[in-house]
Amino acid sequence: xxxxxxxxxxxxxxxxxxxxxxxxxxxxxxxxxxxxxxxxxxxxxxxxxxxxxxxxxxxxxxxxxxxxxxxxxxxxxxxxxxxxxxxxxxxxxxxxxxxxxxxxxxxxxxxxxxxx
Amino acid sequence: xxxxxxxxxxxxxxxxxxxxxxxxxxxxxxxxxxxxxxxxxxxxxxxxxxxxxxxxxxxxxxxxxxxxxxxxxxxxxxxxxxxxxxxxxxxxxxxxxxxxxxxxxxxxxx
Numbered sequence: 001x002x003x004x005x006x007x008x009x010x011x012x013x014x015x016x017x018x019x020x021x022x023x024x025x026x027x028x029x030x031x032x033x034x035x036x037x038x039x040x041x042x043x044x045x046x047x048x049x050x051x052x053x054x055x056x057x058x059x060x061x062x063x064x065x066x067x068x069x070x071x072x073x074x075x076x077x078x079x080x081x082x083x084x085x086x087x088x089x090x091x092x093x094x095x096x097x098x099x100x101x102x103x104x105x106x107x108x109x110x111x112x113x114x115x116x
Numbered sequence: 117x118x119x120x121x122x123x124x125x126x127x128x129x130x131x132x133x134x135x136x137x138x139x140x141x142x143x144x145x146x147x148x149x150x151x152x153x154x155x156x157x158x159x160x161x162x163x164x165x166x167x168x169x170x171x172x173x174x175x176x177x178x179x180x181x182x183x184x185x186x187x188x189x190x191x192x193x194x195x196x197x198x199x200x201x202x203x204x205x206x207x208x209x210x211x212x213x214x215x216x217x218x219x220x221x222x223x224x225x226x
Contacts, residue, residue: 004159041218042203043160043216045216091159093159107159107161108159109159110157110158
């Protein structure tokens with residue numbers, strides 16, 4: 001079956017611009033997660049949705065970052081006034097039930113964001 | 117959250133068994149240990165999870181001693197395609213809080 005998909009696969013933008021990154025989770029997965037991964041580092045947790053609501057957004061670095069999941073399926077990560085330090089691979093994952101290691105997270109291929 | 121410590125990198129040769137040890141001295145009673153694998157340009161992929169003693173699946177084995185302050189991921193007879201970064205995570209089984217460290221970069225040589 002289809003896995004987690006993310007679009008675009010690559011995004012190049014200029015400093016100060018606004019970007020949206022999209023995640024399509026596995027059908028039926030109620031939990032959705034966003035991570036950010038810099039070169040040579042492990043994924044850094046950003047936010048977790050259970051259904052439509054953000055159950056934990058403690059990983060969002062500042063108020064320029066925002067994510068939505070209006071219908072409990074597709075999610076969009078939005079970054080305002082991008083900075084060069086935002087350059088990273090943004091990973092999305094989904095899991096069948098409520099979060100936690102027992103609910104295996106399935107990751108998408110990521111969106112590589114480059115801010116010039 | 118229990119902090120985990122793993123070797124930054126390891127080298128091995130095809131056909132060998134590889135053991136990657138993770139330290140988690142502050143693991144709590146309700147914490148579980150989970151390992152993920154990540155290939156270049158891909159998202160992490162679940163390998164194995166356990167609470168105590170030994171867990172085995174078709175990919176790997178996970179050994180957890182009685183004090184649970186460490187765990188060892190064992191990959192039998194590695195091949196070149198096992199070259200990847202391996203992450204050890206410790207978290208409450210019903211908690212979404214997955215915090216990755218830097219992982220162990222395993223390189224399998226011919």
